[in-house]
Amino acid sequence: MSWFRNLYNWVLSWAQTKYGGSFLFVLAFTESVFFPIPPDILLIALALGASQKAFKYALICTLGSVSGxxxxxxxxNYAWLTDSGEFSAFANFFFDTIPGFSIGLYESIRSLFVEWDFWVIFTAGFTPIPYKVFTVTAGAFDINLAMFALASIVSRGARFFLIAWLIWKYGPSIKVFIEKYFNLLALSATVVLIGGFVLIKYII
Incomplete structure (x- = not known):
């Protein structure tokens, strides 16, 4: 996986340039479609370098991610299936290149959307689950666009602004904590949140 480490280091290197904010937008945008490196790492590096701009970087990251x-x-929605209902060449490219994204997973996601709609996008946007898999499949399954937009803005914004707030509040001392435990805490918080709504649903 040396190629992945090299890619990771290349992404981080942008934090040392005057184009760091612009590249953060591009990174967040492409990560929502196909890029394997999450924008969080560059967001953290930029915010640590200029904590007074942490929330500005969080906004840039959110706008890029939601646009993507x-x-x-x-x-x-438009390029996933052929007119005959078969997977297009583009869809097969995704299956072949995105780790873990199989036809079986695709069908499983269909069931999740039927049952949970908003919460599927929210979970993918807030937690370390690959967001790109769910943005593409949401279009393929023709999920309500307004709901998709709301879930994306809320989840991506919550994730990136929380990271920015932690760095603004605690500075470099929080970096190791974010890198080691943030994803686990985000996933746990999402489980608790969704669990609460499920409980309310069955009680009422």
Missing amino acids: AFVGYAIG
């Missing part, structure tokens, strides 16, 4: 999500949705 709409592109992913459009790809799924």
Whole structure:
């Protein structure tokens, strides 16, 4: 996996340039469609370098990610299936290149959307689950666009602004904590949140 480490280091190197904010937007945008490196790592590096701009970087990251999500949705909606209902060459490219994204997973996601709709996108956007898989499949399954937009804005914004707030509040001392435990805490918080709504659903 040396190629992945090299890619990771290349992404981080942008934090040392005057184009760091612009590249953060591009990174967040492409990660929502196909890029394997999450924008969090560059967001953390930029915010640590200028904590007074942490929330500005979080906004840039959110705008880039949500913009990319709409592109992913459009790809799924218009380029995922052929007129005969078969997977297109583009869909097969995704299956072949994105780790873990199989036809079986695709069908499983269909069931999740039927049952949970908003919460599927929210979970993918807030937790370490690959967001790109869900932006594309949301379009392929023709999920309500307004709901998709709301879930994307809320989840991506919550994730990136929480990271920015932690760095703004605690500075470099929080970096190791974010890198080691943030994803686990985000996943746990999402489980608790969704669990609460499920409980309310069955009680009422």
